[in-house]
Each structure stands twice: as structure tokens, then as C-alpha cells.
Amino acid sequence: MTRVLVTGGSGAVGRFIVDELLEHGYEVTITGRNEPAPSGFRAPVRFVPLPLDPKAPFADALNGCDMLVHAAFSHVEGRYRGGEGDDVTGFWRSNFLATLLLINAAAKAGMKRAVFLSSRAAYGKPAPGATLVETMSAHPDTHYGAVKLACERHLESLNRGSGLVVTSLRVTGVFGSAIPGGDHKWRKLFADYLDGQPVASRCGTEVHGRDVAGAVRCVLEADESDVAGEVFNVSDLLVDHHELLAIVAESTGCNHPLPAKTDSASYNVMDTTKLRKLGWRPGGIDQLRSEVAALVTA
Template identity: 50%
Template sequence: MTRVLVSGGTGFVGRFIVEHLMAGGYDVVVGGRTPPAPAFFSRPVAFVSLALDPDIDQRVAFRDVDHFVHAAFQHVAGRYRGGEGDDPQGFRRSNLDGSVSLFQTARDHGVKRCVFLSSRAVYGDQPSGAGLFEDTPCHPESLYGALKLEAESELAKLGNDEFATVSLRVTGVYGPSGKGATHKWQPLFDDYLSGRPIAPRAGTEVHGDDVAAAVRLTLEAPLAHLTSRVFNVSDVLVDNSAILAMVQDITGSKHALPGLATLIAFNAMNTEKIRALGWQPGGLERLQATVRSLLA
């Protein structure tokens, strides 16, 4: 059975990856600072200590590991952009130096593939309405985006025929939260159902399980098909008004919807490359079903 080490496996996105890979027959090991709480996952999962610290010898975590999925990221609670708080040097040391150290350890100990969860934040400021392709020049506007881009570059330098490397540029991830947590749209739903004003806002969204499916595809694809080692992972371009229209329809709320955002000006991510590997996200239908389940 193929063994996959997932760093940050108890995080919001990492949890989807762990569950998806287990369902696909992988032997999954969660790497993190603390073991998952009992019943956090649908069934027991092995755990190893793993930290974003370049000064720690973490070879033992990679023993008998075939693939490494790096989903861990250290940040101020609830924030990614701006997640450095008042410690940008510590943020860099953990999330860049710590990540590169894990990449190097994985390569040096026989890991066959490494998948890094990057972000659309690497693209930064782009012309209004321009599509985002994997070869679009990147201009990150945040330290978060800059470090994700640097980590992509450092991982690519380590890649070879024996150590295949992939970076997934993931957009806003939605889906049910883990045990004891609230989903990311809870404040939005609460504001709307309470009648509070909501500013128009557009964004690209992708379900956490669809992100996990992209991870699995890049672990399983023949090397000849990984001609690109960077893939955009995005699904639906939607605004707050459209999401809350679903809430309105389900709940019967009489509150007014926010104004429409200008979708034509948004920089949508092109996903032709990951779709060529067989990726089929759930689209608007999955978004609607998820909103319904979150409200239930």
C-alpha cells in the first residue's frame, strides 16, 4: 500500500486531503505539531511529529514514506494574507525555510513525489479581467503570496526523475468544517440572516474534496503527463450575492441581497492543465448542495 505523509493534515484543507486519500486506498500519515483529537477523522490515522522548523532533524517522519503532501502553513489564526502579524521574519523562517527543509529531507530519504499546496496569491496584481494561467508573470502583493512563490521555486529546483515535484495553486476553499470549527461562510450567513449590510464581493471557490482530488491525480499521473509541475486549482467564480441568493431560497429570508459584484473584472484562474489529468470539480451544483448542507 502506498504511504503518503500529509503535513498540516488537521488543517481545514489538509483534513479533506487526508480523508480523500484514505478513501482512495492510501496509507495516510498525518504530520503536525499535535496529534488529531479522537474521532477528528472518519477512522484512526497514524501520526508523526512534524514542524516548520529548519533547525530540527525530521528524518524519522519520512521513514517508509512514498509521497509527501505539504499542506502545513504557520500563520496568525484566521489569516493567511497578513498572517505574519508583527513577526515577518519568523513567518518567513517557518513557511519558507521550514518548508524547504522538509522538501530536502523528503528528497534525501527516497520520497518519490512531493505535492505543495501553493495559492492564487502568487499572481498578485493583474490587469482587470485578465485570466490567470500557470505561466502568467507573478506579482505577489503580500508576504504570504511571495513566500508561496519562493517555495514553489525552491521545490522545483529539487525535482528530478526520482523526486517528482508539483505545486498546486489553490483558490478559496469551501466545504464543511472539521469537528468543533465553523465553516468559512458562517459570518457571511449570520450577517445576511440578521439583516446587516454586506458589501459586494467576488471570488473563485473550490470544494475541499475537489482540491484533494487534484492532489491525488498529481500523485497518480504518469510522469510523462506532468509536463507542467504547476497547476491552477479553481472551480466557480461567484459573488456574495449569488451565494446569499441560495441562502435566501433555502431559508425563505426576506432580507435584501447585496449588490452584484463586477465579475467581468475579476481575474479568473484557467484550469485546463489540471483538467487534462482528468480533474472534474463539482461546479455550481456542488456549491449549491454544500450551501444547503451548511445551513442544515
């Protein structure tokens, strides 16, 4: 049985990855600051307390594992862009230096595969309407995007001679059920609409947490020549507030006015052809509709 260490395994995205791996027969160890509830996953997992800190005992946590998925990220609660808060130095120390030390420890431990969860923010703000393709020049405009891109570029070099195959996934906004005891990302948006409050027009690219997890498993199981040192976009739908709240209205019978449709022609959609060639298939609009309906009625 393949043993995988998932950093941040109880987080908003990490928990989907853990359940995906468990479902497909992997043995999973997770790390984090606090031990999750035993009922948080579909099967038992081993927990190792491990802060995202350059002084953390990464080698000890990796002991006995065959693969690594690095989903942990240190930031101000509820914020990614702007997640550095008032501590830019600490933000880079935790998310850049600690990441490099963790992946280096994985290489020294003889691991064969590692996946790094990067972000759409690595692109920055390309020309309006430009499609985001992995080969285009990236110019991040936030510390969040800059630290992700810096990690990608340094991890790419590990594929040359270390024996560790490292793959980076540039993930867009993730939706899905909330962490136990927490709120899902659209809670306030849905509540404002149902209360008759005005809602701004907006659109953005989205992907379900299960599809992010599927992408992780896809690259872990792909031929190493197809994924070594590569970056893959992970995105599914361009979602508009009008479309999203229309599903809420249909699910609840609410007849409050919907926000105007957004002119999406200038939005930067992510191209996922590269990942789809490996066999990845996201859930699309049907999954969005069923998930939103479930979130509203929960």
C-alpha cells in the same frame, strides 16, 4: 499499500486530502502541532507531532512513507494574506526554509512524489480582467504570495536529478464543512445576512476542499512526465455574494434583501485547463448549492 505523509493533515484543507487518500486505499500519516480527535477521519491515521520549524526532525517523520503532501502553513490565526503579523522573519523561516528542508529530506529519503500546496496569491494582482494562467509572470504583492512563489521556484529545481517528482498546486479560496469545533469560512457572512445586517457586494474564486483533495490525488497518480516540476491552478467557480446568499435565502426562507450583484468583468479568473487535462473535474454549481444548504442547516 502506498504510504503518504500529509503535513497539516488535520487543518482546514489537509483533512479533505487525508480523507480522499484514505478512501482510495492509501495509508496516511499526518503531522501537526496537536493530535486530532481519533474520529476526525474516515479511517485510522498515524499522527506524528511535527512543528513547521527548520529544526524539526523531518527525516524521522518521513520514515516509512512513500509520498509527501505538504499542506501545513504557519500564519496568524484566521489570516493568510497578512499572516506574518509582526514577525516577518519568523513567517519566512517557518514557511520557506522549513519547507525546503522538508522537501530536501523527502528527496534524501528516496521518496518519488511530493505535492506542495501553493496559492493563487502567488500571482499577485495582474491587470483587471486578465485570466490567471500558470505560464504568466507572477508578481506577488503579499508575504503570503511571495513565500509560496519562492517555494515553488526552489522546489522546481529538485526535479532535476534528485529522483523526487515535485508538483505545486496553486489553490484558490477553499470552502466546505468546518473543522470539528470550528466555524466554516462563511459563518459570519451567513449570520449577518440572516440577521438583516447589510452585506457588501463581493465576488471571488472558490473551490471545495474535496476538489482540492481530488487535485492532489490526481497529480500523485499522474504520469511523472506530466507533473514533474509543474504548477497547476486549482479553482472551480467565481462566486458572488448575491448568488451565495440567494442559496441561503432559498434554504432558509429568509427574505432579507440580497446585496447587489458584483461587476465581475474585472476579476481575475483562474484557468484550470492544464489540471483538467489530467482528468480532474470539480463539483461546480451543484456542489456549491448542496454545500451551502448543508452549512446553513447544520
